[in-house]
Structures are given as structure tokens and as C-alpha cells.
Amino acid sequence: EAQVTQNPRYLITVTGKKLTVTCSQNMNHEYMSWYRQDPGLGLRQIYYSMNVEVTDKGDVPEGYKVSRKEKRNFPLILESPSPNQTSLYFCASSPTLSSSYNEQFFGPGTRLTVL
């Protein structure tokens, strides 16, 4: 089944404790992206990747890191999480963003709470 998977789905952690949220897609998509969703603010893009070893900042990259060593995986790293990073995180992938047909496929989300 074609899908985007994220792990973990739920995470409660404490300020300053490094964490990684994994994202994997099995559709051979070139484009992958991370979003955070907060009440009243919609989805905001954190980072995106056009292809392996190519990553770029979105609207709200501060406090986050990403890597794209393989086409299928795009982990989100919080080196020193803070309470303002408490949010619902979504990973998404798309065949490419360089065409007019670029719908994104979303993972199920990771609900992160930083105490």
C-alpha cells in the first residue's frame, strides 16, 4: 500500500532532550516536506527536500534540522526541544513540485508535547 509513515505517533518529552521523528514513504517520491499544525495557524512548512541530499528551509525552520540521505526517508530532528515546539507534525511527499500535478500525500501525524 502506498503510504507515508511517521514514528512515533505520540511523544511527550522534556525541554532540551534531543529527539527524532522519522518519516518514510514507499512511493519513490522526490519531494518530501515537514509541516507543523497549530490551532488558528493552519499548517506551516518547516523544511522540505527536493531530492536526496537537497534540503531547504520552509517558513518556520528555527529549532529544527532535517536530513535526506535516502530517497524514502526524511527525519525531523529537534536538537534541543522547547515548549513552543509542542505541536502536531506532519510529513508529506509528492512525486515532484516541478510540475502542475503535485498533490502531496500526508502521513498520519505525530503529536509532540514538550514539557
Add this chain to the structure above:
Amino acid sequence: SQQGEEDPQALSIQEGENATMNCSYKTSINNLQWYRQNSGRGLVHLILIRSNEREKHSGRLRVTLDTSKKSSSLLITASRAADTASYFCATNNAGNMLTFGGGTRLMVKP
């Protein structure tokens, strides 16, 4: 920064009625997309309309795009309780990002 702004923010209708949601955006676009999100879940792509298209249909969904007014509308006809969800518009401005609006929360009462 939010490119798309949905209106209304919340909409409550009876089953069988039509639901119309609007989206306005600020800069020129390559395409505009509508997504649906059930509570706390991932977004699901509904329909994409390109900048050179004016109207598109998919089942009970009808999307219009007016590039001169920088606006789009999503019409759901003969709504069902299962249509209860949040609906988001997203714009691609030919760059590498898809920018989402704040969403419209639709409640369809049985």
C-alpha cells in the same frame, strides 16, 4: 506566511445541503489545491486546479478559480455527515513550497 485564507472559518449545515468554502490568496500561483482533514489526522488531497483552469469537478466537489480576484471556492453538494472535517486550500506559486491557509471547519448535522 499564510498565502491562502479560508472563509468562513467554521460552517454548520444540515445533511443534504450544499457547503461552500472560499479561499483567497495574495500572489500569483501555479495551481491551487484543496485538502480535507478529519480531526487530528493527516490531510487528504481532494482536488487540484491549475492557474489556467476556471472550474473543475470531482464527484460531489466543484472547485472554481478566479485568478483575477485571486480567489477559489470549494462547493460540496448534497452534504453528508461523513463530510464533517476541516478543509484547507493550498497554493503552489511555481516555487518549491505549498502554502496552506488556516482552514474551514465544516460540521454536517444528520
